[in-house]
Amino acid sequence: MDSDLAAQVRNVLDVDVSEFRSQAQADAEVVKSELKDGTFDNHRSIIGLEYEFYAVADGRWRQERESEETGAELVRVPRRLLELIRFEKELGLHNAELTTSPQPLNAEGLRAQAAGVRSHLLSALQTTRIEGMRLVSDGIWTIPPSGETARDYLTDSVSDDGVRIATNMTDAVRYHAMANGPNTPTPFAADAPHVTLEADTVMPESLITSIQPHYQVPHASDLPTYHNYALRAAGPLLALGVNSPFFPPDLYDEGVDPATVVAEAHAENRIAVFESVLNNEVAEKVRFPADLDTVEEAVDRVATDPTVVPMPVERGDRFDDKFATLRRKHGTFWRWVRPVFDGADRSSANARIEFRPIAAQPTVRDSMAFTATFAGLMESLPRHEHPVIGQDWSVAKENFYAAAREGLASEQRWITNGGEETTDPAVLYEDIFSHAVEGLRSAGCSEADAESYVAPLRARVASGITPASWKRERVAERVETGDPLESAIPAMQRSYVDEQTETLLDGAFTEWW
Numbered sequence: 001m002d003s004d005l006a007a008q009v010r011n012v013l014d015v016d017v018s019e020f021r022s023q024a025q026a027d028a029e030v031v032k033s034e035l036k037d038g039t040f041d042n043h044r045s046i047i048g049l050e051y052e053f054y055a056v057a058d059g060r061w062r063q064e065r066e067s068e069e070t071g072a073e074l075v076r077v078p079r080r081l082l083e084l085i086r087f088e089k090e091l092g093l094h095n096a097e098l099t100t101s102p103q104p105l106n107a108e109g110l111r112a113q114a115a116g117v118r119s120h121l122l123s124a125l126q127t128t129r130i131e132g133m134r135l136v137s138d139g140i141w142t143i144p145p146s147g148e149t150a151r152d153y154l155t156d157s158v159s160d161d162g163v164r165i166a167t168n169m170t171d172a173v174r175y176h177a178m179a180n181g182p183n184t185p186t187p188f189a190a191d192a193p194h195v196t197l198e199a200d201t202v203m204p205e206s207l208i209t210s211i212q213p214h215y216q217v218p219h220a221s222d223l224p225t226y227h228n229y230a231l232r233a234a235g236p237l238l239a240l241g242v243n244s245p246f247f248p249p250d251l252y253d254e255g256v257d258p259a260t261v262v263a264e265a266h267a268e269n270r271i272a273v274f275e276s277v278l279n280n281e282v283a284e285k286v287r288f289p290a291d292l293d294t295v296e297e298a299v300d301r302v303a304t305d306p307t308v309v310p311m312p313v314e315r316g317d318r319f320d321d322k323f324a325t326l327r328r329k330h331g332t333f334w335r336w337v338r339p340v341f342d343g344a345d346r347s348s349a350n351a352r353i354e355f356r357p358i359a360a361q362p363t364v365r366d367s368m369a370f371t372a373t374f375a376g377l378m379e380s381l382p383r384h385e386h387p388v389i390g391q392d393w394s395v396a397k398e399n400f401y402a403a404a405r406e407g408l409a410s411e412q413r414w415i416t417n418g419g420e421e422t423t424d425p426a427v428l429y430e431d432i433f434s435h436a437v438e439g440l441r442s443a444g445c446s447e448a449d450a451e452s453y454v455a456p457l458r459a460r461v462a463s464g465i466t467p468a469s470w471k472r473e474r475v476a477e478r479v480e481t482g483d484p485l486e487s488a489i490p491a492m493q494r495s496y497v498d499e500q501t502e503t504l505l506d507g508a509f510t511e512w513w
Contacts, residue, residue: 006160012177012311020310027326028303031341032296040220040351045105047375048214051098053135072497073146075133085124089170092206105375106444114368118505139244139270139359140208142493150248155199166201177309178202191276193264194256195247205277208270209360213371215378220351224292229381230337232388234357235399235412240460242267242407243359243467249485258479267407267468270359288397289335298339305333319345362467362509372453379439388415407466429461459510
């Protein structure tokens, strides 16, 4: 039991919530004043990426797998190893996050992003293999640590003089404080078909991993336009990226028919897990956000968002220390499309959009396809005043949650460049991809390079295959021959890891078909 961690949580719980809120409001006025002065303008587009992984036992460490019933078990990553590979801590002890350096959105910047991810990840894979583990790019893990159940791993916790500490959660104070504050859900429960999971802490959220492309807008006052276009693109892009249809088998309700689980599995359970675990009646922290009218409204939304963890804030000499409390509050401002105001100094101050719907993908090339396609859309749609901005917000929201349930079968609604509404995937995605390519070309990419970034997503539309459907097909095949979920889901997961082992750095998901 970590008494020091518990003491730090107590210190957080002692912070005066009303004073914290007041300071966040004051910080919001600072940011709005700086926005008026043009401090957050960049006069160019800049991209970045957060890329989450989880760690599994590396089968090659044992030379050869003893049987098809073993391998790819979740493992905890030692903190010293995270430091060694220069990855960041995430929620669970099994998580690791790679954050790229921001790059200008141009041909060289995109190449630098992709090369940076590959070189950093290659080094990490070489190092972690020595430790008998492998980093996996995926939407959800399904095989628990050896000798443990997923339920025990996710719910195990201890009480230190009334402070609840999750055993398998990283030692970040804000995560543990969320389980002990007055406005947190009780219990933390995951909502998904035929799944029952309740915990005393936020650990169930550590089931899921994602990529988060960033797009820094050239002029901060235009951020609402980019935000609102991103909301319209969220459903169609999510439908292409779905990658978390199944849970660890021991989380399914006892006696449920395996065929029913397969038939009714949502394509992207990550969406429901994040929302159901972290939302409650008092604070709907994770949601599809409303449209923005002004950039000042974006700042106010963060300032007025329900406070869950009013952590103490130290202010230094950095530019963003002038609004440090607002930045701290932003750390629990979870939206599927999220505006951010940041910068260590005035020269690096920026306003950006974080695009958060997409699960981590089978390969780096696929993850970069989403990063580049999103950036291309942000370049092209606003500049051409694409008519999809006129799509009713409620339709964009329906698109998003339909995509989470059904993936490419969700009959997304889109307004084409000609102003016509369509649900035809071929028409819809041709419009989206052509604008993404045009946006990348206008940013300095050649036609061939722009098309190559988008190509992995075009292939998904043409084939109808997404990572989620790939997983569903493999589980369905085993269930049809009489396998229980306890063997069908892990077998699929081991196939996923095996395929990724050969293709993660230099291949593409299309090679798995």
